[in-house]
Amino acid sequence: MPGVGQVAHPVAIASQIIEKSEGCFLWASLICSELRQVTSEREIDMVIPRLLRPLETEGRTLIRTLVHGDLWDGNASVDVSTGRPLIFDPTPLYxxxxxGMGPWWAPxxxxxxxxxxxYTEHYQxxxxxxxxxxxGAPYGLRVDLHASSLYPGSLRHRNLVMDTMRALLKKYPLGYTGYLVEKNSAAAASNQAVTASWREPTTA
Incomplete structure (x- = not known):
């Protein structure tokens, strides 16, 4: 199991996923490293930190959980004798x-x-x-990258990654810096409103 503040991550080699425990103290930096093989530094450095860094800042901490790693409909079924769900073929990681919902974002x-x-009815x-x-988009991108490595002769999944990244970059052109600006602006506006309320004269 990884040390405190670290996560284990999968490394794609040929058509297999091999679990390799390495230190990565920011979840965002791990996902960035996985995506650098197919898209530009600018897209990665803008989009991924904007979406994932807030998970581990402002007093927030990610609790590492053992996840299946490849839970899609091809790896799930139902036991016909009991009616209970079955899952198999995992690539588990903390x-x-x-x-773990990465494949579910793919339509x-x-x-x-x-x-x-x-899922969100049971987990906050x-x-x-x-x-x-x-x-959820970066996690879905990771799934598409895996699929792309399994079918190197097809550009379908790689193009899906590129399209998703471009859409996210259009939505978050200022990246994590833009998030901080918005947050600080909202805090300043809130403080001004509170200050103004203190200064309002009382009526008899």
Whole structure:
């Protein structure tokens, strides 16, 4: 098991996933390293920290959870004799628990939004909650990268990664810096409102 503040991460070699425990003190930096093989530094450095760094700042801490690692409809079934669910073919790792939903963000799979909704009925969304859906995008990108490595002759999954990254970059052009600016501006506006309320004269 990784040390305190560290996570284990999978390394793709040929068509296999090999678990390798290495230190990575920011979850965002781990996901960045996984994506650098197919997209530009600018896209990575803008988008991924913007979405994932807030998970580990402002007093927030990620609790490492053992996740399946590849939980999609091809790796899940139902026991016909008991009616109970079965899952198999894992690539387990300690990670942000929402990383386990990575395949569910891909619309091509059968386990999609309904499963995400059911999951969040039992597990609270990570703060900041407003970023929940977009935070799922980097995890879905990781799934598409894995699929791309399995089919090197096809550009389909790699193009999906590029399209998603471009959409996120358009939405978050200022990256994590933009997040801090928005947060500080909101805090300043709140402080001004409080100060103004103190100065309002009372009426008899």
């Amino acid at each position: 990670a942000h628990n929402e990383y 091509r799979h059968k386990m999609t939004s309904a499963y995400i909704a059911a 969304k990570s703060e900041p909650v407003a970023d929940f859906e977009d935070c």
